[in-house]
Amino acid sequence: MKVKNQIILALDVEDKDEAYKILDQTTPYLNTIKIGYPITLALGPQIIQQIKDDYNVQIIADFKVADIDATNEKIVNTTLNWGADSIIVHGFTGDDSVLAAKNMAEKNNKEIFLLTEMSHPGADRFLKPVAEEIAQMGVDMGIKNYVAPATKTDRLAKIREIVGDEAFIISPGVGVQGGKIQDTLKYADAAIIGRSIYNSDNPQQTLEDLINMI
Numbered sequence: 255m256k257v258k259n260q261i262i263l264a265l266d267v268e269d270k271d272e273a274y275k276i277l278d279q280t281t282p283y284l285n286t287i288k289i290g291y292p293i294t295l296a297l298g299p300q301i302i303q304q305i306k307d308d309y310n311v312q313i314i315a316d317f318k319v320a321d322i323d324a325t326n327e328k329i330v331n332t333t334l335n336w337g338a339d340s341i342i343v344h345g346f347t348g349d350d351s352v353l354a355a356k357n358m359a360e361k362n363n364k365e366i367f368l369l370t371e372m373s374h375p376g377a378d379r380f381l382k383p384v385a386e387e388i389a390q391m392g393v394d395m396g397i398k399n400y401v402a403p404a405t406k407t408d409r410l411a412k413i414r415e416i417v418g419d420e421a422f423i424i425s426p427g428v429g430v431q432g433g434k435i436q437d438t439l440k441y442a443d444a445a446i447i448g449r450s451i452y453n454s455d456n457p458q459q460t461l462e463d464l465i466n467m468i
């Protein structure tokens with residue numbers, strides 16, 4: 255995946271006019287938008303294809319898929335049929351669940367991102383102890399794309415070490431959650447940024463400032 259300016263916009267707004275206003279200002283600089291539950295549940299899954307058609311961007315569907323294999327398969331297939339270019343899948347469910355998601359994505363000529371460790375403080379309790387194993391599982395399964403936290407650069411660095419230089423890592427937590435873009439991009443290929451951009455008085459200026467820091 256080629257991410258323009260190494261920034262992915264997390265479009266976690268729930269109003270279409272607001273979403274389009276932000277996209278108008280940011281898509282001259284961005285080609286990758288992360289669509290998650292907030293906007294999809296508010297506006298319906300059609301919003302994925304609408305944004306793709308109206309802005310010529312690639313969409314990462316952040317549905318953090320975390321079910322048994324048979325259900326993962328259905329979630330991945332339906333999401334990709336709604337127009338998403340890739341989908342984020344939790345790793346903690348284990349290899350059968352992740353493999354079902356990976357196989358279904360490949361059947362659609364698309365890809366999954368494997369979520370290893372999360373950026374919020376609460377993730378230290380349950381996810382951190384198993385994150386390195388999740389990353390290793392991904393490597394063993396031949397997964398190329400990963401998600402790892404911008405708020406914990408030591409952990410991001412560790413996950414990079416496990417998945418290797420050829421892997422593609424996207425990293426959330428820059429800005430409001432405390433991560434710094436320059437530190438993050440030492441280890442990640444792209445940063446996922448939401449509130450710092452879409453809650454800014456001037457999303458375009460904020461984005462330009464972020465790009466200038468890279």
Ligand code: O7E
Pocket residue numbers: 264266290316318342369371372373374401403426427428429430431446447448449450
């Ligand atoms: O903090 P923000 O507003 O810049 O938004 C960060 C986005 O990344 C938001 O959509 C959140 O749901 C997501 N995210 C994290 O913040 N932390 C994680 O560990 C994982 C994600 C995420 O996107 O997971 C899949 C990539």
